[in-house]
Amino acid sequence: MPRSRFRTFISLAAALPLAVAAPAFAQDRTEHEQMARDLYRDVIAFRTAKGHTQVPELVSYLSQRLEAAGFAPGNIMATDYDSDGERTQGLIVRYPGKSRSKARPIVVLAHMDVVDARPEDWERNPFELTEDGGYLYGRGVTDNKYGVTNLVSTFIRLRQEGWTPSRDIYLAFSGDEESGMVSTRAQAKWVAENVEPGIVLNSDAGGIALASDFTPLAMRVQAAEKTFATFILTVTNPGGHSSRPRKDNAIYELADALLKVRDYTFPVQATPLTRSYFRELGKTVPGELGAAMRQFAEDPTDEEAIATLRADPAYVGTLGTTCIATMLDAGHAENALPQSAKATVNCRIFPGVGVEATEEALKQAIANDAVQFTLDTDVTESPISELRPDVRSALAKSLKKRFGNVAIIPYMESGGTDGMHYRTLGMPVVAISGVAARPEDQYAHGLNERILTESFYGGLDHWYVILKDLAG
Structure with a gap:
């Protein structure tokens, strides 16, 4: 059973060694883009699949990066869980808003675990970020370590700019979304009881659909799940x-x-x-x-x-x-x-x-x-969520900057995400990933998972624009 006690990471002395060499850049990148790319590389290197118990190591690494960026130790919280006999963790990070604000907080979701990948089956090492032919390869490059990387790098970027949001913003990262969802259920309950959010946004679904010729077709917003x-x-x-x-x-x-x-x-x-x-x-x-x-x-x-x-x-x-x-x-x-x-x-x-x-x-x-x-499942049936006008407006601003005018279309997800457990507790959730992908590039859970290199970089402003608009 999950332990409800939160543990705060304080020390940076135990920073994990980063053995993966930094990739070469095809063109000059901004300081933020290079920081995000390095973070992405490091996050991919953790084999956070069931049976390898590396989620706590990733939690420690992310906590250290956030603390180094200026987040107070008391706002970086980890919690331990037993998920089918294996230790995992969740991570919750609070970005404090203005002290007198009455606006209810924003909670943003991602999951740190991945479906396992056997290196001997892949053409490239799945736990080493590799760039090849205009794509970045590795387990979790889309599902969902891009969400983790994008959100953490955005928090660091906003903090380094000295920005104070008009309301609290929380990151809620689960550790076993791909298996037991024990951490997800516990975090959803904690958020409902302690945060009472006004908005819950998920990085683990939705995204920009591209045609085979890479033309943007529509922004898909996950509003329901099977x-x-x-x-x-x-x-x-x-x-x-x-x-x-x-x-x-x-x-x-x-x-x-x-x-x-x-x-x-x-x-x-x-x-x-x-x-x-x-x-x-x-x-x-x-x-x-x-x-x-x-x-x-x-x-x-x-x-x-x-x-x-x-x-x-x-x-x-x-x-x-x-x-x-x-x-x-x-x-x-x-x-x-x-x-x-x-x-x-x-x-x-x-x-x-x-x-x-x-x-x-x-x-x-x-x-x-x-x-x-x-x-063989603890079944969760969740209701449909509405796309709020303020979220639609913020999303449209992000899309406008990146692609121009793109249709925003709510849909039902064929798969399942952490969002279902928040919805069942009465918190509407929409998923609005910043990934832009063609149908033929969908390799999540399969061999040689990949993301367009330009989709990685192009999406780095996604949450930056949305969060600044909703909490500016």
């Missing part, structure tokens, strides 16, 4: 000697069930948010895909439009619930018939559908009572 649920499917069998095979085999039976999961398609869902998203985005997306978006917005029963959208990984999750097999565990010896076979099936459930209805749909598709279902 429900995350994982099921363990299990088939058991008496087993036996492999020299005496039988028709009943736990592995084959599970394989048959998984093929039926693969072939099952959940019904199309068309909420006002989904239809308005496709209507607006379809105005900017060229070709068949854009036409399908507009047609779906007009008629969500149009089979041709549905087929086009479902064929695109970037949009299939927007149309309804999806479930996909992600892990397997079967057998106990190479010369024995399997006594059990297990599969992990991860579902992203459309709001309002519910976990029970999703499980029942899968059971009916499989049509085999021998396949046992176990829910």
